[in-house]
Amino acid sequence: MDLKLKDKSIVVLASGSGIGKGVALEFAKENAKVMLVGRTEEKLQKAQYDIFKTTNNKPEYFIADITYDDQIRAAIERARALNGSIYALFNNTGGPPPGNFENFLDDDWYSAFNLTLLSYIRAIRYVLPDMKMNGGRIVNNTSSSIKQAIDNLLLSNVFRTGIVGLTKSLAKEFGKYNILVNVVGAGKISTKRVDQIDSIKANKANIPLKEYQDNNAKSIPLKRYGDPQELGKLVTFLCSEANTYITGQNILVEGGMVSAY
Numbered sequence: 001m002d003l004k005l006k007d008k009s010i011v012v013l014a015s016g017s018g019i020g021k022g023v024a025l026e027f028a029k030e031n032a033k034v035m036l037v038g039r040t041e042e043k044l045q046k047a048q049y050d051i052f053k054t055t056n057n058k059p060e061y062f063i064a065d066i067t068y069d070d071q072i073r074a075a076i077e078r079a080r081a082l083n084g085s086i087y088a089l090f091n092n093t094g095g096p097p098p099g100n101f102e103n104f105l106d107d108d109w110y111s112a113f114n115l116t117l118l119s120y121i122r123a124i125r126y127v128l129p130d131m132k133m134n135g136g137r138i139v140n141n142t143s144s145s146i147k148q149a150i151d152n153l154l155l156s157n158v159f160r161t162g163i164v165g166l167t168k169s170l171a172k173e174f175g176k177y178n179i180l181v182n183v184v185g186a187g188k189i190s191t192k193r194v195d196q197i198d199s200i201k202a203n204k205a206n207i208p209l210k211e212y213q214d215n216n217a218k219s220i221p222l223k224r225y226g227d228p229q230e231l232g233k234l235v236t237f238l239c240s241e242a243n244t245y246i247t248g249q250n251i252l253v254e255g256g257m258v259s260a261y
Contacts, residue, residue, distance in 0.1 A: 003240035003242050004240060004242070006030065006031040006032065007031065007084075009087050010086075010087060010088040011075070011086060012036060012037065012090045013037045013066055013089075013093060013119070013123060014037070014093050014094060015038055015047060016044045016046070017047065018192060018193065019189060019191060020036075020228075021050070022227065022231060023231065023232040024047065025050075025055065026229060026232035026236040027236055027239075028054075028057040029057070030240070033059075033082075034051075034060070035059065036048060038063070039063065044062075047059075047061070060079070060083065066119040066122075067114050067115050072122045072123050072126060073126050080130065085130040087137065088136060088137040088139075089127045089138045091124070091138065091163075092141040093116060095143070095155075096112035096116055096155035096159070099152060099154060099155070100152060100154055103154075104154070104155065112155040116155070117163060117166070120140055120163060120166065128174075131174070137239040138167075139184055139239055140167050140183050141231075141235075142183050142250075143187075144187040144257065145157045146161055146164050146252075147185065147250070147258050148259070160185075163183060164250055167182065168248050171247040175247060180243060180246065181247055181248065182250075183251065184251055184252075185252040185254070186226075187254020187255060187258065188225045188226060188257060189227070189253070190228070191228065198212055198213055198216065220255045220257045222255035225255075226253060226255055231253045234253055
């Protein structure tokens with residue numbers, strides 16, 4: 001299938017490693033013009049090298065902390081200057097700290113909102129003029145918690161569901177411009193974030209991380225954790241011109257782990 005992404009200008013947030021890097025790699029395979037965005041230049045340089053080595057398509061990168069409005073805007077402007085009008089945006093970020101209700105004060109809530117939800121809103125705001133003229137695709141990364149809340153991840157549970165409301169609303173509001181907006185929700189994808197969360201649980205159980213993850217994988221129907229590129233393949237399709245009628249949807253990538261409908 002020709003996804004018709006060749007030379008399309010695509011911005012991938014938080015793409016120095018993990019899910020963002022896996023998504024950027026899949027876009028690069030389709031010969032898109034990719035802008036990597038992240039806080040750490042060393043990670044971005046490694047991601048750029050790894051992607052180029054695999055695909056012979058060298059993405060650009062821009063150093064930005066997406067919790068700051070001016071840095072998000074600068075990243076989008078740079079992508080536009082180098083790669084042309086923005087066709088697709090993959091909104092992505094690291095998760096807020098784990099914990100339960102009584103662990104958090106107001107500052108924690110404000111920080112989690114700024115990181116997890118407001119950063120997406122701002123990025124969408126800055127790509128919207130391009131997409132209103134030419135059409136486009138937006139995919140917002142969340143978590144399997146949008147279907148089934150995860151213990152000890154209260155902040156994430158709250159704001160990830162906010163992203164679902166945002167996505168549904170934008171899909172209705174901007175469909176007339178041929179802007180398709182969807183959500184993907186990651187389950188147990190092998191990333192440092194998942195390792196961090198699993199390490200907390202492994203420590204409580206007083207067992208090594210690998211033993212905990214091996215045991216946990218047994219409860220997943222596919223009997224393993226996922227790879228960031230597996231999520232990337234879905235994102236690439238949703239952002240492609242092969243997707244002409246899927247919008248406002250929430251799609252999980254979790255190997256059948258979630259039992260909720």
